[in-house]
Amino acid sequence: MSMTAIVRTDDSKPLLGFWIYIMTDCVLFASLFATYAVLYQNTNGGPDGYQLFNLKSVLAETLVLLTSSFTCGLAMLAAHRGDRRQTILWFVITFLLGVTFLTLEATEFRHFVQMGDSWRRSGFLSAFFTLVGTHGLHITVGLSWMLIMLFEVIHKGLGRITIRRLTMLSMFWHFLDIIWIFIFTIVYLRGAIAP
Amino acid sequence: MSEHRRAIVGHHDSSTRGTLASYVTGYIFSIYLTITAWLLVRNHLLQKTPLLILIILLALAQFMVQIFFFLHLGRERKPRWRLIVFFGMVAIVLILVIGSLWIMTTLRYRMTIPQMENYMNQQQGL
Numbered sequence: 068m069s070m071t072a073i074v075r076t077d078d079s080k081p082l083l084g085f086w087i088y089i090m091t092d093c094v095l096f097a098s099l100f101a102t103y104a105v106l107y108q109n110t111n112g113g114p115d116g117y118q119l120f121n122l123k124s125v126l127a128e129t130l131v132l133l134t135s136s137f138t139c140g141l142a143m144l145a146a147h148r149g150d151r152r153q154t155i156l157w158f159v160i161t162f163l164l165g166v167t168f169l170t171l172e173a174t175e176f177r178h179f180v181q182m183g184d185s186w187r188r189s190g191f192l193s194a195f196f197t198l199v200g201t202h203g204l205h206i207t208v209g210l211s212w213m214l215i216m217l218f219e220v221i222h223k224g225l226g227r228i229t230i231r232r233l234t235m236l237s238m239f240w241h242f243l244d245i246i247w248i249f250i251f252t253i254v255y256l257r258g259a260i261a262p
Numbered sequence: 263m264s265e266h267r268r269a270i271v272g273h274h275d276s277s278t279r280g281t282l283a284s285y286v287t288g289y290i291f292s293i294y295l296t297i298t299a300w301l302l303v304r305n306h307l308l309q310k311t312p313l314l315i316l317i318i319l320l321a322l323a324q325f326m327v328q329i330f331f332f333l334h335l336g337r338e339r340k341p342r343w344r345l346i347v348f349f350g351m352v353a354i355v356l357i358l359v360i361g362s363l364w365i366m367t368t369l370r371y372r373m374t375i376p377q378m379e380n381y382m383n384q385q386q387g388l
Contacts, residue, residue, distance in 0.1 A: 079338075086344050090351035097355040101362035126300050133292050140285035140332060147279060241332040245325060251296070252321035256303045260310055 078231045085235045089242045092205075096246050099198040100253060107258075109190035116191075116258020119184060121175070125255045128171045129247065135164035136244035143237045146230055151220060154233075158217055161240070165210045172203050195254065202250060205243050212236055280334055288331025295324040 107116070142157030176196070179185065186196040216236055219229055299320040302313060329335045329348075338344055 083343050083347075087347050090347050093351050094354050094358065097358045098362075101359045104359070104363055105366040122300070122304055126296075129296055129300075130293070133289070133296065136328070136332060137285055137289040140280055140288075141282075144280065144282060144285070238333065241328065244332070245328050248296075248321050248324050248328070252299065252317050256299060256317050257314065259303050260313060261306060 078227075078234070081231060082234060082238075085238060089238060092242070093246075096198075096201070096249075099194075099201055100249065103194040103198050103254065106190040106194040111189035111191075113189040113192065114184055115262070116195075116254070117260075117262055119179065120255050120258050122255070122259050124171060124175060125251065128168055129251050131164050131168045131171070132244050132247050135161045135168065136241050138164065139237050139240045143233065146220075146225055146233050149225055151225055154225065155217060155220055158213060158220070162210060162213050162217070165206060165213070165240075169203060169206055169210070172199070172206075176200075199250060199254065202243065202246055205239075205246075209236070209240055209243060212239070280332070284331045284334070288327055291327045291331070292324055295320050295327065 138157050138161045142154050142161060145153035145157055176199075179192075184192055186193045213236060216229075216233055219232070223229055299317045302308065302320075303317060307313070308316065335348060336342070336345060
């Protein structure tokens with residue numbers, strides 16, 4: 068009976084704790100956005116966003132990340148149904164989309180650095196690389212976590228603790244997509260409007 | 263034991279879970295808002311300031327869509343701790359962003375060279 072009592076305690080508390088962590092991470096990104104907004108005109112004679120950004124590749128990145136957020140939701144639906152194969156399938160798709168996003172971003176960064184427009188070029192580029200790079204770092208952490216969870220689901224199946232961890236991972240992944248909306252709008256679209 | 267456990271797991275809190283309909287709706291709305299904003303900017307369909315305001319409004323709309331349809335905020339049972347923490351976050355973010363911009367733009371206004379030169383010219387006795 069005492070076992071039942073332990074099992075009965077639902078997951079709302081750990082999930083609330085994780086939600087609070089996500090909210091504090093939003094504050095971290097807000098400070099980076101504020102820094103960017105203050106510095107984006109300080110190009111020090113270097114290129115500005117209008118000269119630098121490639122809108123087509125940015126749209127591709129955005130749609131890939133958005134789709135991965137959607138497939139992550141589908142994976143969670145499968146997990147709650149207890150459908151192990153579908154859960155694995157959708158998380159693998161989410162993972163591959165995440166890797167695609169990261170590859171596109173790394174290609175963009177490498178291109179900028181090769182043209183001499185690295186974070187050392189100007190205040191604008193320092194703020195740009197810090198903001199977008201921090202998001203990319205979060206994506207990398209999310210992808211590593213997803214890989215670990217895939218092994219856990221394959222080896223242990225969909226127990227209560229595993230589902231709780233998957234729920235946290237999916238919250239983290241949706242949160243990263245939400246941060247990207249603002250990077251897409253404030254950094255890329257704002258930068259692509261002719262001065 | 264395991265069957266018993268499964269039965270209890272079956273009816274734990276489902277108020278913060280999604281449904282297929284919520285994910286599909288959120289996805290379609292998000293794609294629509296993303297592509298609209300992108301096309302507006304690519305074709306430069308408006309003057310600079312209205313265009314900027316419009317794309318920020320589209321971003322906020324997409325933010326609400328994803329918070330609601332992907333993160334299911336507002337669908338939890340009372341007491342709605344997530345919603346309360348969310349509003350706390352929004353307040354801190356607004357203070358941080360608006361405050362920083364306010365400080366830095368007025369700093370620029372006061373510290374730019376012409377203003378300083380004017381000030382020094384007016385105070386020649388110093």
